[in-house]
Amino acid sequence: MPLRKIPLAATLLAAALSALAGPPSTPVKDVTQVLHGVTVHDPYRNLEDVKSPATQEWLKAQGVYAESVLGKMPEREALTRRIDELGRATGDLVREIVRLPGDQLFYLKREAGYAQFKLVTRNGLSGTERVLVDPEQLTRAKGVPHAINYFVPSWNGKLLAYGMSAGGSEDASLYVLDVASGKALGEPIPRVHESLVHWAPDSRALSYNQIRELPAGSPPTETFLDSTVFLLQAGADTRTAKPLFGPLVNKALKLDRLDVAGVTFDPSSRYMLARTTDTTVPEGKLFVAPVADLGKPQITWRQVSAFDDGVTDVRLFGNTLYLRTHKGAPRGRWLALDLAKGQTVADAKTVIEQPAEGVLKGLVVGQGGTLYAEVSRGFTTRTWRFAPGQAPADMAPGRGGSTFAIDDPAHAFADVWLTSSAWTEPARVLRSTGPDKPAVDTGLLQIRVPPGTPTLTVSEVMVPSHDGVQVPLAIIHRADLKRDVPHPTLLVGYGAYGLSMEAFFNPRSVAWLERGGVLAYANVRGSGALGEEWHRAGFKTTKPNTWKDGIASAKYLVDKGYATPKTLGIWGTSAGGIFVGRAVTEAPELFAAAIFDVGMMDTIRSEESANGITNISEFGTVKDPAEFKALLEMSTYHQIKDGVAYPAVMLIHGINDPRVDVWQSAKAGARLQAASTSGKPVLLRLDGQAGHGVGSTATQQASKLADVYAFMLWQFGQAPGATTTATSSSTPAVKTP
Known part of the structure; x- marks a missing residue:
C-alpha cells in the first residue's frame, strides 16, 4: 500500500505524477569517503535524513507513484480477494x-x-x-x-x-x-522494547530492561547503549524501581555499552541469572547471584561464561544451569553446571551430546527435571525426550512433519505440549504423555485447509552451489504440475544469524499454488540449517556464499524445468535483503522480478543507525579493513551498476521500521531507478503505519502478499493484458485510507 494517512499536499501531488513517464526524479548529491584506501561513492546520502521535508516529500511521491502503478496490475484485485477469502476460511490463529x-x-x-x-x-x-x-x-x-x-x-x-x-x-x-x-x-513504563521482562519467584515484582531516554540531538547509535535492568514491585511508582544490572550499574564487571541484559528467575531456584547479548546474536555473557541479594544494597554477580564460550541458550532449574553451546560442537550440545558448587562453564558436564545427524536446538525442562530437546534435520525439527540411561525418544511417533516443544516455565507438568508444522498440513497443538503413546490433538488450534485447495507435493533436494557445496532447497507446487512448460516460480531465502527456514503451511500461499505457481525455499549459508559451521560459511567475509547459494538455487529451478528467467522471481526480507539484492545485482539475467522486503541494502552505512550498530557482530564493521571489504561486496546499493538491464524490483518498507531504516530501501530504489536500462519498474511500496512487519495487521499482511504475487505474475506475463513496463498515459488511481 502507499503511505497511509497521506496529507492533502501528497494527494494533490498524485495528479502531477500521473503525467510523468516514470518515477519521481531523485537529485544526485554524491558524498565520497575514502575507507582503507578505497573511494566509496554515495550519491543519495541525503535520503538518510528521513525527517527532512525534502526526503519526506520524496518518500510520499515515491509511495504515491508506486501505488499508481500497482493499482493497474491485472491480477491485483482478484488476488487480494482470494487471499482475504483464504485467511477467513482457515480458522483462528493461536x-x-x-x-x-x-x-x-x-x-x-x-x-x-x-x-x-x-x-x-x-x-x-x-x-x-x-x-x-x-x-x-x-x-x-x-x-x-x-x-x-x-x-x-x-x-x-x-x-x-x-x-x-x-x-x-x-x-x-x-x-x-x-x-x-x-x-x-x-x-x-516507556522504552521497554525487548521481551526481557521476568517475574521474581514471589510473583510480586518484575525485572525489565529499559533503554535510556536520550537527549535531543543524540546520534541514533546511542539508542541501545547503556540500557539498565530494573526491579519494580508490581503497580509501584517507577521512581521506586531498583537498578539491578547494566553497564551503568555494575561498573566493576566491565560490561560493554552494548551488553543488553535480562535478569531471569525460576520458581524452583534460589538463583537468578543475568544474561547479556547485543540484541542480535545470541552469544553474550552470563552472571549468577542469589535471589536473596535482591534485598541487599549491593548484588554480588558472579560470571559463569563469556562470549567466546559460544552459549546461545540457557535454562535454569533448581541449582542447575543448562547451557546450549556450539563451542567444540558446531551442531550444538547441552551442558549442565551446578550453581551451588560455584561452577562455571569450564566445569560443566555434557547432558545432551551433539547429535550424529542434525542440529540440537531448544530445551524444555519439565516436571522433575525431565529434558525435552529439539533436533532439526533439513527443514524438519522433532522434539525428543532425553533421560539418563535411556535412548532418546521421539515424543510424537507416527506424526509427520515438525514438532516444537511448548515451554513449561514452572516445570509443572508430566506431559509435554507440542506445536506441529508441515509444508502441506495446518499446524496443531498436540499433547504427548510419552514416546510410547501417540500424541493427541488438544483442539486449541483449529486451522483448516482452505476448501478447494489442490493436492500439493513437496520436494526437498540438495543443490550444488558455486563451489560444489550442497544447499538444502524445498520446492512446493500442485501435484499435477508438469515441467514441460515454465511456471511462475518464486524463490525465497534469508541466510543470516544462524536462523533457518522450517517447514510450514501458509493457507494464503494457496492463492499462488492453485494458479500453477511454484514456491521454493533455500536454506543458504548464513542460516543454521546444518549447524554453526553453516552459519559461519555465510558470515562477514564469507557472506558471498549466501547470495551465490541463492543463484545456484535459481539455476537449479531453471535447469529442472520449473521456470525460465522470464518466469522466475526472488524474494528476501530484512537481512535477506543481502540474499536477494546481491543475487539480482550479480545475476540480473536470471530473474524477471525481485522483492526487496524491508531489506538491508546499504551495509556500508548500516552501522550508523540505531539497530545497525547491534549487527556489527553478524556482518562486520567498516573500521576493520577485511570486514570493510566484505561489507562493500555485500552492499546491494554499492554494487548497482549503470547501464545494466535489471529485473523489475518492488522495494517494500514500513516508514516506522526500527530494525532496518527506511532510507536503506530509499537509497537502493533511487539508485536502481537511475541505473537500470531494462525499462522494467522499480517501485517503493511504502506504508506509513507499519514497521519491520512486527505488529502488522492481518489486512496489511494480506495486502502485501497480494501485491507480491500480482507483481510477479504481471512481470512474468502470466496475467491477461499484462505488460512489463511501469508507464501509462492514463491517470493512476490513488488509494487513500
Missing part, C-alpha cells in the same frame, strides 16, 4: 502459548476476519476464554494500529506484564494488569 500450574493458559489469538491478535486466558482446555488485552480498542481510539509485542504472566498467574507498541514501531511500553479484574496496575 500462538505463544504459556502453561502455568493449576492448568492456567495464556496465549495470543487472532480470530478469522479480525485485524490483530488479542491476549486471552482460560483455565484448562475446557475453560471459557477471556480476553485480557485487545489492541484493536487502542487502534480505534488513536487511529493507528497497535500490537502486543510480548507478554509474561506471573508464576501464580494472578498478574500479567505485556508490551504494546503502535504503527509497527516496536517502541513498546510495559503494562501490568491484574488478571482477575482486568484492571491496570500502575502507569505504563
Whole structure:
C-alpha cells in the first residue's frame, strides 16, 4: 500500500505524477569517503535524513507513484480477494502459548476476519476464554494500529506484564494488569522494547530492561547503549524501581555499552541469572547471584561464561544451569553446571551430546527435571525426550512433519505440549504423555485447509552451489504440475544469524499454488540449517556464499524445468535483503522480478543507525579493513551498476521500521531507478503505519502478499493484458485510507 494517512499536499501531488513517464526524479548529491584506501561513492546520502521535508516529500511521491502503478496490475484485485477469502476460511490463529500450574493458559489469538491478535486466558482446555488485552480498542481510539509485542504472566498467574507498541514501531511500553479484574496496575513504563521482562519467584515484582531516554540531538547509535535492568514491585511508582544490572550499574564487571541484559528467575531456584547479548546474536555473557541479594544494597554477580564460550541458550532449574553451546560442537550440545558448587562453564558436564545427524536446538525442562530437546534435520525439527540411561525418544511417533516443544516455565507438568508444522498440513497443538503413546490433538488450534485447495507435493533436494557445496532447497507446487512448460516460480531465502527456514503451511500461499505457481525455499549459508559451521560459511567475509547459494538455487529451478528467467522471481526480507539484492545485482539475467522486503541494502552505512550498530557482530564493521571489504561486496546499493538491464524490483518498507531504516530501501530504489536500462519498474511500496512487519495487521499482511504475487505474475506475463513496463498515459488511481 502507499503511505497511509497521506496529507492533502501528497494527494494533490498524485495528479502531477500521473503525467510523468516514470518515477519521481531523485537529485544526485554524491558524498565520497575514502575507507582503507578505497573511494566509496554515495550519491543519495541525503535520503538518510528521513525527517527532512525534502526526503519526506520524496518518500510520499515515491509511495504515491508506486501505488499508481500497482493499482493497474491485472491480477491485483482478484488476488487480494482470494487471499482475504483464504485467511477467513482457515480458522483462528493461536500462538505463544504459556502453561502455568493449576492448568492456567495464556496465549495470543487472532480470530478469522479480525485485524490483530488479542491476549486471552482460560483455565484448562475446557475453560471459557477471556480476553485480557485487545489492541484493536487502542487502534480505534488513536487511529493507528497497535500490537502486543510480548507478554509474561506471573508464576501464580494472578498478574500479567505485556508490551504494546503502535504503527509497527516496536517502541513498546510495559503494562501490568491484574488478571482477575482486568484492571491496570500502575502507569505504563516507556522504552521497554525487548521481551526481557521476568517475574521474581514471589510473583510480586518484575525485572525489565529499559533503554535510556536520550537527549535531543543524540546520534541514533546511542539508542541501545547503556540500557539498565530494573526491579519494580508490581503497580509501584517507577521512581521506586531498583537498578539491578547494566553497564551503568555494575561498573566493576566491565560490561560493554552494548551488553543488553535480562535478569531471569525460576520458581524452583534460589538463583537468578543475568544474561547479556547485543540484541542480535545470541552469544553474550552470563552472571549468577542469589535471589536473596535482591534485598541487599549491593548484588554480588558472579560470571559463569563469556562470549567466546559460544552459549546461545540457557535454562535454569533448581541449582542447575543448562547451557546450549556450539563451542567444540558446531551442531550444538547441552551442558549442565551446578550453581551451588560455584561452577562455571569450564566445569560443566555434557547432558545432551551433539547429535550424529542434525542440529540440537531448544530445551524444555519439565516436571522433575525431565529434558525435552529439539533436533532439526533439513527443514524438519522433532522434539525428543532425553533421560539418563535411556535412548532418546521421539515424543510424537507416527506424526509427520515438525514438532516444537511448548515451554513449561514452572516445570509443572508430566506431559509435554507440542506445536506441529508441515509444508502441506495446518499446524496443531498436540499433547504427548510419552514416546510410547501417540500424541493427541488438544483442539486449541483449529486451522483448516482452505476448501478447494489442490493436492500439493513437496520436494526437498540438495543443490550444488558455486563451489560444489550442497544447499538444502524445498520446492512446493500442485501435484499435477508438469515441467514441460515454465511456471511462475518464486524463490525465497534469508541466510543470516544462524536462523533457518522450517517447514510450514501458509493457507494464503494457496492463492499462488492453485494458479500453477511454484514456491521454493533455500536454506543458504548464513542460516543454521546444518549447524554453526553453516552459519559461519555465510558470515562477514564469507557472506558471498549466501547470495551465490541463492543463484545456484535459481539455476537449479531453471535447469529442472520449473521456470525460465522470464518466469522466475526472488524474494528476501530484512537481512535477506543481502540474499536477494546481491543475487539480482550479480545475476540480473536470471530473474524477471525481485522483492526487496524491508531489506538491508546499504551495509556500508548500516552501522550508523540505531539497530545497525547491534549487527556489527553478524556482518562486520567498516573500521576493520577485511570486514570493510566484505561489507562493500555485500552492499546491494554499492554494487548497482549503470547501464545494466535489471529485473523489475518492488522495494517494500514500513516508514516506522526500527530494525532496518527506511532510507536503506530509499537509497537502493533511487539508485536502481537511475541505473537500470531494462525499462522494467522499480517501485517503493511504502506504508506509513507499519514497521519491520512486527505488529502488522492481518489486512496489511494480506495486502502485501497480494501485491507480491500480482507483481510477479504481471512481470512474468502470466496475467491477461499484462505488460512489463511501469508507464501509462492514463491517470493512476490513488488509494487513500
